Amino acid sequence: MKRFRRGVPALLLALGLAVLAMPEVAAWLMGGTQGPYPAARLLDLALDHAALSLAGVLPAGLLGLVLGVVVTRPGGRGLRPAADAAAAVAQAVPPIVVVALAVPAFGFGWAPTILALMLYGIMPVLRATVGALEAVPPETRLAAEAVGLSPRQVLQEVELALAWPLVLDGLRVALVLAVATTAVGALAGAATLGTPIVIGLQNQNQVLVLQGAAATAALAFLADALLLMAVPARD
């Protein structure tokens, strides 16, 4: 029950923002003369947007998780500074720059955006994974080894089992960032909730800008709420 309650505020915010993105509401608020973006097409864009976000954040999460495990193993500890630095650089580069630079290489469409999301999403998951694995009490790890768990069993049954809630927290941060960032993909020609924003800016139609922005934020909060409800509550 507790874990469902944790997601409620984000869920309510998502709902409010979704209402704001509805054509009638946005048009009434902005008092625009030009037509708003139809609700059905906005919903299509939202689905594309969500799919593109997941396509970027899932490999990023996987990579962050694997890197986090590798740099906390006895054999991989030397890689830790390099991995930290690489993840920090990847996050320091604005996604819009990655998208712009990736278009000549990958062409228009999903690929440049996925690349940007991947680079952007690794660090939160890597940080969370390393932090969570390092927080496992050393005596618990020693006990696991001493009673005869193999290194792989120590990792799966003890370390990851204990680290999991924190890793999911990192994944949640990465997902929310990804959903918000995916709007940039519209510049590379991907159909996302950024599309109405781009069109609105080009045609000076503030209603479209508001709709796109509100819908993107609504989706980000929805993702946040869903993952909050999926993660077991810690006490």
Place this chain on the structure above:
Amino acid sequence: MIAQPVIAIEGVTVRFGTTDALRDVTLHVKAGEFCALVGPSGSGKSTLMRLVNRLVVPSAGQVRVRGQDVATLPAPALRRSIGYAMQSVGLFPHRTVAENIGTVPRLLGWDAPRIARRVEELLALLRLDPAMGVRLPRALSGGQAQRVGIARALAADPDILLMDEPFGAVDPITRRELRAETRRIHAETGKTILLVTHDPEEALELASHVVVLRDGRIEADGAPADLVAPDAAPFVRELLGGGQPGLRWLSLLPARGALDPRPAPVGAAMLARNASLADALSVLAESGDEALGMEGEKGSVRAEGILGARR
């Protein structure tokens, strides 16, 4: 035929960086012995114990368990065959008491009903409430957690049990209970037990074989009474003697050994058959008599006999 020691540590040196945690240590533990490793902190007693289940790997020398060089055995299989209980307990916080106790049987592939039966047996052996099985470790008191830790170590019925200061973190009363429990389990199961402790009294009380360590070397290795005897090494006597090495020595010698053929005077106080010389001395001091009787014996225990232990 000479019985093979179940644990044989032969000329082992352990180096951590530039310091030697153990230097050229040799120790044999026979099957069924209760062997206590005692010494100040940093003396290498935990390191010595961890050689047995290969948590520590020697830089030089050889460790044999049941006649086999441990370097040739896969570490997880070796560790599953040896019980391990530790000071900080190290229970898995995300697993219930029953799951914690059943860890090694599960790793060994026992089926669920057999594991459940074994967990029930162990809860009973350690005098824990059977309803405790479903709880998580954070709901236990320190003493209960230690009992669960010992139960986990015993789960797959290993012939060797390693205990690294298992009574370290509990209050004195619980500590005494756990010691008694351990002595009972040793007597009932005949397991070979290796106990690390910094408490000399605990070592002398529980063990049949005491090993004293200092600075990575074995200072003394023998029966408890021999290590506090007047001719033992001064450091060892001082460490184990508790300020009164003579009395402690008498407490480790059986009063029956000082039986005198002369009968006890009528009305003299009676000693139990398992009383120590220190017990006899204590009763003599209280009664003011010169001689005591002993249950089931014709002779007597006399003051000069007690004090003649040296001779």
